[in-house]
Each structure stands twice: as structure tokens, then as C-alpha cells.
Amino acid sequence: MARVYYDKDADLTLLEGKKVAILGYGSQGHAHALNLKESGVNVCVGLRDGSSSAAKASQAGLEVLSIADATKQSDIIMILLPDTEQAKVYKESIEPNLQPGNSIAFAHGFNILYEQIKPSADIDVWMIAPKGPGHLVRRTYEAGQAVPALVAVHQDATGNAHDIAMAYAKGIGSTRAGVLETTFKEETETDLFGEQAVLCGGVEELIKAGFETLVAAGYQPESAYFETLHEVKLIVDLIYEGGIEAMNYSVSTTAEYGGYTRGPRVITDATKAEMGKILGEIQSGEFAREWIEENNSGLENYKKLQKQTNDHQVEKVGKVLRDLMPFIGQGSKKVQDVSGG
Ligand code: NAD
Numbered sequence: 001m002a003r004v005y006y007d008k009d010a011d012l013t014l015l016e017g018k019k020v021a022i023l024g025y026g027s028q029g030h031a032h033a034l035n036l037k038e039s040g041v042n043v044c045v046g047l048r049d050g051s052s053s054a055a056k057a058s059q060a061g062l063e064v065l066s067i068a069d070a071t072k073q074s075d076i077i078m079i080l081l082p083d084t085e086q087a088k089v090y091k092e093s094i095e096p097n098l099q100p101g102n103s104i105a106f107a108h109g110f111n112i113l114y115e116q117i118k119p120s121a122d123i124d125v126w127m128i129a130p131k132g133p134g135h136l137v138r139r140t141y142e143a144g145q146a147v148p149a150l151v152a153v154h155q156d157a158t159g160n161a162h163d164i165a166m167a168y169a170k171g172i173g174s175t176r177a178g179v180l181e182t183t184f185k186e187e188t189e190t191d192l193f194g195e196q197a198v199l200c201g202g203v204e205e206l207i208k209a210g211f212e213t214l215v216a217a218g219y220q221p222e223s224a225y226f227e228t229l230h231e232v233k234l235i236v237d238l239i240y241e242g243g244i245e246a247m248n249y250s251v252s253t254t255a256e257y258g259g260y261t262r263g264p265r266v267i268t269d270a271t272k273a274e275m276g277k278i279l280g281e282i283q284s285g286e287f288a289r290e291w292i293e294e295n296n297s298g299l300e301n302y303k304k305l306q307k308q309t310n311d312h313q314v315e316k317v318g319k320v321l322r323d324l325m326p327f328i329g330q331g332s333k334k335v336q337d338v339s340g341g
């Protein structure tokens with residue numbers, strides 16, 4: 001059984017006399033900054049010049065500085081910028097302002113694992129990665145609850161990196177829910193695999209293939225939308241709450257039997273073999289190289305694929321149908337990372 005830490009395993013007083021810089025004020029950034037502040041931690045927010053978030057952060061009572069000044073003034077620097085921007089900002093504004101014994105912290109391991117950021121040996125490097133979107137990290141904290149998180153230490157220069165990381169986790173509330181010990185390698189590789197094979201890539205293609213099959217057979221696109229996209233949430237909610245057995249208990253025995261006998265014909269040994277290849281590309285660094293190269297060369301292929309997906313018929317039909325169900329829109333705030341990494 002993996003190690004999991006709770007409130008009693010973390011000492012918030014380790015952050016007394018220290019200052020924490022939260023770089024970025026997006027999904028994760030606003031939640032970390034506000035939760036830490038309300039936990040009594042001395043926190044500032046580092047933003048680029050002209051950032052539209054500066055006003056929001058100051059209005060929330062937070063000290064707002066440039067990324068360079070926030071780094072200079074702080075002992076712990078949590079980097080909550082988009083993963084694709086971190087290496088450049090690190091080189092230009094963070095690295096030159098670090099002191100020996102400082103902590104560089106992350107909420108996802110990509111840039112460390114794939115060596116886009118290489119902190120010098122006198123810096124602590126650790127991760128506290130909440131397993132949920134930022135708005136939930138904030139909302140649950142306010143309600144006295146929390147989103148669970150992962151903790152990992154990549155580099156322990158001071159000998160205190162793990163304890164400092166756990167104090168930070170307590171500050172954002174995560175030790176209320178549980179903080180699971182992992183490594184940068186495990187967090188990054190499982191996170192990428194989950195989003196590629198199952199959550200984003202897998203689910204999206206399953207929906208489109210089911211929709212296309214029904215429409216090609218002459219059924220109304222609206223009926224196809226409800227059966228292959230809309231109801232995915234209802235089924236996933238049941239699985240989330242009670243596992244696969246609870247889902248099967250709630251659906252009809254016809255649905256249950258049909259699933260047992262037909263599901264394995266959709267997801268076959270060939271699918272599983274391909275999942276293995278996808279995992280291999282993550283482990284070898286091939287996916288990371290491809291994605292970094294795509295970013296460096298102007299995201300042409302990414303934009304083409306995005307347009308293709310957005311132009312799909314299931315999207316056009318969905319827009320019309322969702323407008324007729326206004327209650328659905330309320331939960332549809334953009335969530336950048338469903339799996340929370
Ligand atoms: P985000 O896109 O919501 O916010 C990023 C912030 O950085 C914004 O304030 C943006 O204005 C700012 N920014 C963008 N480019 C910049 C630049 N070049 N220089 C300076 N500032 C810049 O990002 P996020 O989703 O909060 O992700 C932050 C980190 O948290 C990532 O490492 C991500 O993998 C990780 N993470 C995200 C989630 C999630 O659900 N969103 C969950 C767990 C971990």
C-alpha cells in the first residue's frame with residue numbers, strides 16, 4: 001500500500017519566517033495563493049508585466065510582484081505557469097534570482113522529468129500536485145475539505161525538502177484529504193498516459209466512433225448525441241461514486257449484459273497493445289520531444305487537429321442541444337486538465 005500523509009504528518013510552522021511565491025494566477029495559482037494566505041502563510045504572487053490577473057490578485061488582498069522580484073523575495077517558489085511556458089520563464093526570470101537553499105516547486109513533473117528545467121544542486125526541488133482542477137482546490141478548502149494531492153521530492157539540497165513540501169500541502173489544505181507519496185517520473189508518466197489513452201484521447205475517440213456509427217446507419221444525429229455523448233457523464237458519475245459494480249447495479253440488466261459481452265469487442269487486445277506503445281513513447285521521452293518540438297515550431301499540427309475536432313458533427317449538434325438544456329452550462333467552466341496534472 002502506497003504511503004499517504006494526513007494533517008498530523010505535516011507541520012505548518014515550518015513555513016513560519018518563510019515567504020512563498022506563487023508564479024501564475026490561473027487555475028492552480030489562484031487556489032494555492034488564496035488557500036496559503038488563509039492558512040496564515042506569507043505569500044506573494046509573481047506575474048508577468050501587464051498580466052490581466054494582477055488586478056484580480058490584488059483585489060483578493062494578495063501582494064503582486066514581477067516574477068523576478070517574487071522569486072528574489074521568497075524562499076519557496078511554486079511554478080504554476082502553463083507547462084509549455086515554464087522553461088523559458090525559468091531561464092529568464094527565476095534561475096538568476098534563486099538563493100541556495102530555496103525550494104522550486106511544481107504541480108506537475110513534465111519539465112523536470114524531461115530536463116527542460118535543470119535546477120542547480122543547491123536548490124530543493126519538489127512537487128505538490130493536487131489531483132483536481134484549481135477551482136475545486138479553492139472551493140473545497142473554503143468548505144473545510146480538500147482535493148487530495150501527490151508529493152514527490154526530486155532534489156533534497158537542504159535535507160528538509162520533504163517536510164517543507166508537506167507543510168506546503170497542509171497550507172493549501174490537501175493533507176485534510178490525503179497526500180500520496182510518488183516520484184516525478186511516476187506522476188508525469190501516469191498523468192500523460194491517463195490523459196492520452198483513457199481520459200482525453202480514449203473517451204473522445206470512443207464518443208466520436210459511436211456517434212459516427214449511428215449517424216452513418218441513418219439515425220438522427222440528435223439521438224446519436226444523447227446516446228453516445230450526453231449519457232457518458234451519467235455513467236461516469238456512477239463509476240466515480242461507487243465503482244463499476246455500482247454503475248452496473250444502477251443500469252438495466254440488459255445494459256449490463258450487453259456491456260459485458262460487447263465491450264471487450266470494442267476495446268480489444270489490439271487496443272491494449274496500442275496503449276502499451278503509447279506508454280512506451282511516454283517512457284522513452286518520444287512524446288515529450290514531439291510536443292516540445294510542436295510548440296517550438298508554431299503549433300501548426302496542434303491547431304489543425306483542434307480545428308478538425310471542433311468541426312466534427314457531434315460538436316455542431318451538441319452546441320444546439322446544450323443550448324436547449326441551460327442547466328448543463330453551469331458546470332462547463334473550462335477545466336484545463338481533467339486528470340489534474
Ligand atoms: P493556467 O493556464 O490556468 O494558468 C497559468 C498562469 O500563468 C496564468 O495566470 C497565465 O496568465 C500565466 N502565464 C501564462 N503564460 C505566461 C508566461 N509566458 N509568463 C508568465 N505568466 C504566464 O495553468 P494551470 O492549469 O493552473 O497549470 C499550472 C500548473 O499546474 C501546470 O504545471 C499544470 O500541469 C499543473 N496542474 C494543473 C491542474 C489543473 O487542473 N489545471 C491540476 C494539477 C496540476
Ligand code: MG
Nearest residue numbers: 191339340341
Ligand atoms: Mg492529469
